[in-house]
Amino acid sequence: MATFKEKFEQLVGDVSVYHSQTTDADITEYLTPTASEVLQIIPDTIAIRHTVDNEQTNATGFNSKNHRVIGIIRNGFEAQEVSLGLKTQIDDSDSIHYRSERTPVYYFDNGTVFVKPDPTSSAKAQIKTIAYPTVAHGDTSITGFPSTAEYAVVLGACVKFLHDVLSTTLHTNEDVEMAQSIKLQADSLNGLYRAELERIASLK
Numbered sequence: 462m463a464t465f466k467e468k469f470e471q472l473v474g475d476v477s478v479y480h481s482q483t484t485d486a487d488i489t490e491y492l493t494p495t496a497s498e499v500l501q502i503i504p505d506t507i508a509i510r511h512t513v514d515n516e517q518t519n520a521t522g523f524n525s526k527n528h529r530v531i532g533i534i535r536n537g538f539e540a541q542e543v544s545l546g547l548k549t550q551i552d553d554s555d556s557i558h559y560r561s562e563r564t565p566v567y568y569f570d571n572g573t574v575f576v577k578p579d580p581t582s583s584a585k586a587q588i589k590t591i592a593y594p595t596v597a598h599g600d601t602s603i604t605g606f607p608s609t610a611e612y613a614v615v616l617g618a619c620v621k622f623l624h625d626v627l628s629t630t631l632h633t634n635e636d637v638e639m640a641q642s643i644k645l646q647a648d649s650l651n652g653l654y655r656a657e658l659e660r661i662a663s664l665k
Contacts, residue, residue, distance in 0.1 A: 465492055466598040468615045469622075472650060479626045479643070485598040488618070492596035495617035496603060499610050500593060502662045505531055511605050512589040520579035526572040528590035535565040535576055536584035543568050551577050610661050616654040623647035 476483040508531050533540040543566045550558035560566045567576045580586035630640045
């Protein structure tokens with residue numbers, strides 16, 4: 462199976478032709494943020510198939526800063542997301558926003574997810590997440606990531622690479638003819654990338 466670097470170079474060619482200082486680590490730096498972009502637009506109905514459960518048994522919350530939260534189940538009941546501004550009301554039994562054991566909710570506060578009522582050892586919460594991945598140039602797949610979305614990661618990474626090369630060509634080499642060629646290639650791949658994102662967003 463081809464590595465991501467090989468897939469990358471199948472689309473843009475030998476990266477050293479564009480910039481002799483481009484390293485494998487640089488390719489990883491293009492792939493990783495693109496994977497996060499793609500993960501954001503994958504529909505929940507597809508993403509839920511690739512989640513892991515993060516069990517919570519207390520009120521301390523779950524640090525979600527490096528994860529996309531797909532859903533939360535507390536003691537067998539699906540929790541609904543509410544705004545941070547309701548955090549006091551959902552604990553107030555006199556409020557219309559009060560939530561019981563059968564109507565759990567969750568909210569985000571500075572990247573931490575809090576489930577209410579508070580999870581306990583006998584009423585656990587399962588926070589279903591996908592971690593934002595690091596995609597190395599030598600990898601052949603992305604762990605915990607839909608395989609149908611991997612092509613988009615390669616396309617997006619190539620676009621980022623070509624845009625950087627274009628900037629260097631214009632500002633350092635001042636080679637207008639080469640810049641025009643690179644821009645045409647970047648625009649073509651960006652069109653493919655956008656089309657692939659639309660396809661992924663419409664998956665059921």
